[in-house]
Amino acid sequence: MSSGDTTVFEGLTFASHPLGFTAARELFLPRLEAGLIEAAAGEGTLFSAARYHLETGGKRIRALLPPLLAHNLGANPSQLDEALELGLAFELIHNGTLVHDDLQDGDSQRRGKPTVWAHYGMQQAVNVGTAMLLLGLSRVLSTRVGGRIIADVNLAILRIVEGQALEFELQESTSPTVAQWERMSAGKTGALFGACLLGGTRVAQGGDRACDAAWQFGLELGIFFQIQDDLLDLVGNKGRDAVATDIAEGKISWPVAWATQNADPERAARLLSIVKTRRADTTPELVSEALAILHASGAIAACIDNVRTQAHALLGSPWAALMPGLVERVVEPVRHVLSDS
Amino acid sequence: MSSGDTTVFEGLTFASHPLGFTAARELFLPRLEAGLIEAAAGEGTLFSAARYHLETGGKRIRALLPPLLAHNLGANPSQLDEALELGLAFELIHNGTLVHDDLQDGDSQRRGKPTVWAHYGMQQAVNVGTAMLLLGLSRVLSTRVGGRIIADVNLAILRIVEGQALEFELQESTSPTVAQWERMSAGKTGALFGACLLGGTRVAQGGDRACDAAWQFGLELGIFFQIQDDLLDLVGNKGRDAVATDIAEGKISWPVAWATQNADPERAARLLSIVKTRRADTTPELVSEALAILHASGAIAACIDNVRTQAHALLGSPWAALMPGLVERVVEPVRHVLSDS
Numbered sequence: 001m002s003s004g005d006t007t008v009f010e011g012l013t014f015a016s017h018p019l020g021f022t023a024a025r026e027l028f029l030p031r032l033e034a035g036l037i038e039a040a041a042g043e044g045t046l047f048s049a050a051r052y053h054l055e056t057g058g059k060r061i062r063a064l065l066p067p068l069l070a071h072n073l074g075a076n077p078s079q080l081d082e083a084l085e086l087g088l089a090f091e092l093i094h095n096g097t098l099v100h101d102d103l104q105d106g107d108s109q110r111r112g113k114p115t116v117w118a119h120y121g122m123q124q125a126v127n128v129g130t131a132m133l134l135l136g137l138s139r140v141l142s143t144r145v146g147g148r149i150i151a152d153v154n155l156a157i158l159r160i161v162e163g164q165a166l167e168f169e170l171q172e173s174t175s176p177t178v179a180q181w182e183r184m185s186a187g188k189t190g191a192l193f194g195a196c197l198l199g200g201t202r203v204a205q206g207g208d209r210a211c212d213a214a215w216q217f218g219l220e221l222g223i224f225f226q227i228q229d230d231l232l233d234l235v236g237n238k239g240r241d242a243v244a245t246d247i248a249e250g251k252i253s254w255p256v257a258w259a260t261q262n263a264d265p266e267r268a269a270r271l272l273s274i275v276k277t278r279r280a281d282t283t284p285e286l287v288s289e290a291l292a293i294l295h296a297s298g299a300i301a302a303c304i305d306n307v308r309t310q311a312h313a314l315l316g317s318p319w320a321a322l323m324p325g326l327v328e329r330v331v332e333p334v335r336h337v338l339s340d341s
Numbered sequence: 342m343s344s345g346d347t348t349v350f351e352g353l354t355f356a357s358h359p360l361g362f363t364a365a366r367e368l369f370l371p372r373l374e375a376g377l378i379e380a381a382a383g384e385g386t387l388f389s390a391a392r393y394h395l396e397t398g399g400k401r402i403r404a405l406l407p408p409l410l411a412h413n414l415g416a417n418p419s420q421l422d423e424a425l426e427l428g429l430a431f432e433l434i435h436n437g438t439l440v441h442d443d444l445q446d447g448d449s450q451r452r453g454k455p456t457v458w459a460h461y462g463m464q465q466a467v468n469v470g471t472a473m474l475l476l477g478l479s480r481v482l483s484t485r486v487g488g489r490i491i492a493d494v495n496l497a498i499l500r501i502v503e504g505q506a507l508e509f510e511l512q513e514s515t516s517p518t519v520a521q522w523e524r525m526s527a528g529k530t531g532a533l534f535g536a537c538l539l540g541g542t543r544v545a546q547g548g549d550r551a552c553d554a555a556w557q558f559g560l561e562l563g564i565f566f567q568i569q570d571d572l573l574d575l576v577g578n579k580g581r582d583a584v585a586t587d588i589a590e591g592k593i594s595w596p597v598a599w600a601t602q603n604a605d606p607e608r609a610a611r612l613l614s615i616v617k618t619r620r621a622d623t624t625p626e627l628v629s630e631a632l633a634i635l636h637a638s639g640a641i642a643a644c645i646d647n648v649r650t651q652a653h654a655l656l657g658s659p660w661a662a663l664m665p666g667l668v669e670r671v672v673e674p675v676r677h678v679l680s681d682s
Contacts, residue, residue: 046506100471104464123445126467127506130441130474134499137478141492150491151482158475165387165468 006318008213012206013074014322021325024068025060028084032063035088039135049120049128050135053099056111062196063091065323069200069214072322079203082143086199089139089153094192096132097160099125104164133157145202149195152215156195163187170252174272181257182223190222197319217319221330224310228334230254231303234294235337247275247290248282254306255299263297271297304337311338347659349554353547354415355663362666365409366401369425373404376429380476390461390469391476394440397452403537404432406664410541410555413663420544423484427540430480430494435533437473438501440466445505474498486543490536493556497536504528511593515613522598523564531563538660558660562671565651569675571595572644575635576678588616588631589623595647596640604638612638645678652679 019027040050070083101107102115103125109115117125140146140153166184170176194215201214230253233246246253256275260268274282274290294300311331314320320327331338360368381391411424442448443456444466450456458466481487481494507525511517535556542555571594574587587594597616601609615623615631635641652672655661661668672679 044503044507045510046503100467104467121509122463123509124506126441126445126470127502127509129467130471131499131502131506133471134495134502137495138492138499141495147488150488151479154475154478154482158472158479161468161472161475162385162387165385165465165472168462168464168468169386 005213008209009318010207012204012210015072015074018072018322018324019068021064021068021323021329024064024071028064028067028087029060031084032060032087032091035084036063036091039088039092039139040132045120045124046127046131049116049124050095050099050132052119053110053116053128053132054095056113058091058095060091062094062192063087065193065196065218065326066090066200066203068323068326069197070204073201073204073206075204079205082145083200083203085139085143086145086203087196089136089143090192090196090199091136092132092139093136093153093157096129096136097157097164097192099129099132101164103129104168140199143203145199149199149202152198153195156191159187159191161187163189163191167252170257171250171276173252176252176257176260176272178254178257178261181252181254185223185226186219188222189226190219192218193222193225194218214319217314217317220310221314221327224307224314225330227254227303227310228307228331231300231307231337232333234291234300235304244287244291247287248279250275250277250279255294255303258302259294259297259299262302263293263299267293267297307334308338346554349550350659351548353545353551356413356415359413359663359665360409362405362409362664362670365405365412369405369408369428370401372425373401373428373432376425377404377432380429380433380480381473386461386465387468387472390457390465391436391473393460394436394451394457394469394473397454399432399436401432403435403533404428406534406537406559406667407431407541407544409664409667410538411545414542414545414547416545420546423486424541424544426480426484427486427544428537430477430484431533431537431540432477433473433480434477434494434498437470437477438498438505438533440470440473442505444470445509481540484544486540490540490543490552493539494536497532500528500532502528504530504532508593511598512591512617514593517593517598517601517613519595519598519602522593522595526564526567527560529563530567531560533559534563534566535559555660558655558658561651562655562668565648565655566671568595568644568651569648569672572641572648572678573674575632575641576645585628585632588628589620591616591618591620596635596644599643600635600638600640603643604634604640608634608638648675649679 036054037051040047040054064087066083066086067080070080075083099116102110103117103122107115108118116128137154140150163184166180166187170180170184197214197218198211201211206214230246233253234244234255256271259271263271271290271293274286277286311334314327315331377395378392381388381395405428407424407427408421411421416424440457443451444458444463448456449459457469478494481491504525507521507528511521511525538555538559539552542552547555571587574594575585575596593616597612600612604612612631612634615627618627652675655668656672
């Protein structure tokens, strides 16, 4: 949808007093937090490990999106309840992928606590992550709109797993591309944001066109999340130095993919060989050399350009206006880069 | 359902020429095999690894159950197509759980080929197993009855994961019980058999009562699969010696759970300590000692009794008559034990 096309909203009513993101968080978060722990009620290690993971917290953005959007699309109280249910479901699904993620990346700590695999072992981490996805799907199915959105939600989870698989492929590729990076990000982060906004729209009785457009906006928001994260790792946040941990960790970030495609072959090969050096052997000198290649090749500038374009498109979308404060908050960490132009 | 209660079939028609299990296999298997590989079509490691796993083969019992049952419940050709679709879906789901299983159990070979984790690494095995579950769910949703059975299928997968989690808990428990063993087996094996028969019944326009009864029969069939497997490991098949690999592998089989509950505490503790001895340290003498405890405590006899009772109930069920040859085939490996009485 072009940002000017508001005909997708035809037939929808808008809340006379739209909620902002911060107000929605204050309003809905206590209920969502309690609901999450309750959603993982059950006997045995599977459920206690799921609750253990959920208690490590998180920003709960995915849980907040459906009720925020549904409210501002004029949902009545019972529709808002459904939206909260969907929010719980999406947050469970997101956290299921995190449990698998921590295992796959070998991360043994999350928010200062041992991760599920570190605490309960690899075997149970596989079970717990999978179970949380299924609990989320089951929660979606328990809502009135469940039957209409379940195929999209299921597809979103498949896209997350595909994105995850593609990330490992990228790390082993000798010629990663920006297109692959985008497919990976659209899957890993975009698809579930898409499902969150589609769910919130469907609950408020949005039609197919509105739902498609909501999904698309969520997808773009998710991709932006990723590219901004990649950029911040290299250029630093306000008051924070660039740390370039991605280079040490062997991550194929957007700028690395861009440089591999666009820098001269010798430099590109050198960059890739530094990125692929084992973390323990990646000295600060190697990181500096990689950063220098990224700057000199124009990869950082291209990334900043891309971030600017995407940020302005997101901020100008009617979906941003429907969720006041959300996109502003997402864009905040790169605001200094936007205003440099 | 008691085996005499045939009112659950009210309103259903029966095929004038019911297919036997072997005939159904010859008729449907080529199409199912081709469909399975096609179902995992897609670019990238995720899909090629899924096809790699599917090509290791298998008996495809879960794929055959829905079309076999639907055919014999008088399904028309288009309903039979749906049943074949469901069969594909359930086989994908089953194989997704096997990919996770192999990783969790550290099994590096399946049918003479390296398992997915051994070939593609732990990270991708987590992705591949999860993706196959989602592909199966998506396939269920693509059928006309999908919306009506998706919640049950999703629940069945959750039960499998719970069963898997419970199996690891049992292995660490100091007092495993027969009730826990049954919950584990009902989840690990019973739930998906239940879903297969429920799906085949629903496709043939069976009502809720018939679907519930089909699920229940599948559940019992799955539990029987497990208990018979546990028994055969200890008493040996026709022409096969007892190998008792379960004892060396630390598996809490039905007889071990029964003995832990019913043998005198000293013997029970000794048995459990042998079962829990690391595989490398479990000498043939220790295995013989464990076997002796199982025999002397009455655990083997109790297991044989249980297997007999269950086999007769299954063979006498109207569901067995609806799938001629299926239960006979399932019961075949323990037939020598049944006729000993």
